[in-house]
Amino acid sequence: APAVIVAIDGPSGTGKSSTSKAVAAQLGLSYLDTGAQYRAITWWMVTNGIDITDPTAVAAVAGKPEIVSGTDPSAPTITVDGTDVSGPIRTQEVTSKVSAVSAVPEIRARITELQRSLAASAQNGIVVEGRDIGTTVLPDADLKIFLTASPEARAARRSGELKGADLHATREALIKRDTADSSRKTSPLAKAGDAVEVDTTDLTLQQVIECVVTLVEEKR
Numbered sequence: 020a021p022a023v024i025v026a027i028d029g030p031s032g033t034g035k036s037s038t039s040k041a042v043a044a045q046l047g048l049s050y051l052d053t054g055a056q057y058r059a060i061t062w063w064m065v066t067n068g069i070d071i072t073d074p075t076a077v078a079a080v081a082g083k084p085e086i087v088s089g090t091d092p093s094a095p096t097i098t099v100d101g102t103d104v105s106g107p108i109r110t111q112e113v114t115s116k117v118s119a120v121s122a123v124p125e126i127r128a129r130i131t132e133l134q135r136s137l138a139a140s141a142q143n144g145i146v147v148e149g150r151d152i153g154t155t156v157l158p159d160a161d162l163k164i165f166l167t168a169s170p171e172a173r174a175a176r177r178s179g180e181l182k183g184a185d186l187h188a189t190r191e192a193l194i195k196r197d198t199a200d201s202s203r204k205t206s207p208l209a210k211a212g213d214a215v216e217v218d219t220t221d222l223t224l225q226q227v228i229e230c231v232v233t234l235v236e237e238k239r
């Protein structure tokens with residue numbers, strides 16, 4: 020089968036990562052978590068004392084850290100200048116700051132280039148998950164999926180992952196981040212015109228995975 024390129028976009032808490040990893044593993048494709056890349060560059064900014072509220076300061080160092088993503092869906096890795104940051108990029112501090120960093124055009128240009136080159140070098144094809152993959156990064160993807168879910172379902176899934184985090188606070192933080200991601204000027208979170216929308220509110224993870232696998236198989 021020729022290399023198939025799958026773009027999976029949507030807001031947080033829709034099951035994007037779990038779905039994308041499982042679909043890639045099941046079909047023998049590579050996997051790229053683009054949110055992890057934005058988190059990694061944000062972690063580097065925070066660690067190096069860059070004022071992330073100042074877009075000029077962020078843009079000035081956009082090219083500095085070396086970000087390397089492993090694309091094996093069964094063991095995705097991410098390093099910054101050789102350091103594994105898989106854990107530190109999931110902290111609340113990074114989560115609360117990533118939208119400001121990812122809104123800076125110089126940051127997006129840099130990360131988008133990395134994403135395109137990884138997609139182009141994936142021999143068997145790749146599942147790329149994010150916010151602007153179908154609209155901006157890979158507009159010629161063979162299949163575009165846009166995952167949605169009610170805010171209640173998304174907050175419940177997130178607080179489940181965070182093991183008992185306050186549901187209300189999680190919901191507020193999630194809505195705040197989605198609003199920032201959807202309203203920024205440069206490649207905001209958006210559904211591509213030719214994307215298939217899947218509302219996951221009343222579906223189990225297994226049902227979403229099966230639905231996407233079927234859609235990919237139709238394209239192969």
Ligand code: C5P
Binds near residue numbers: 058
């Ligand atoms: O998917 P995840 O929640 O890890 O993404 C973290 C953040 O990275 C998002 O809130 C968004 O600000 C940014 N992001 C982005 N474009 C992408 C993927 C993620 O701006 N393609």
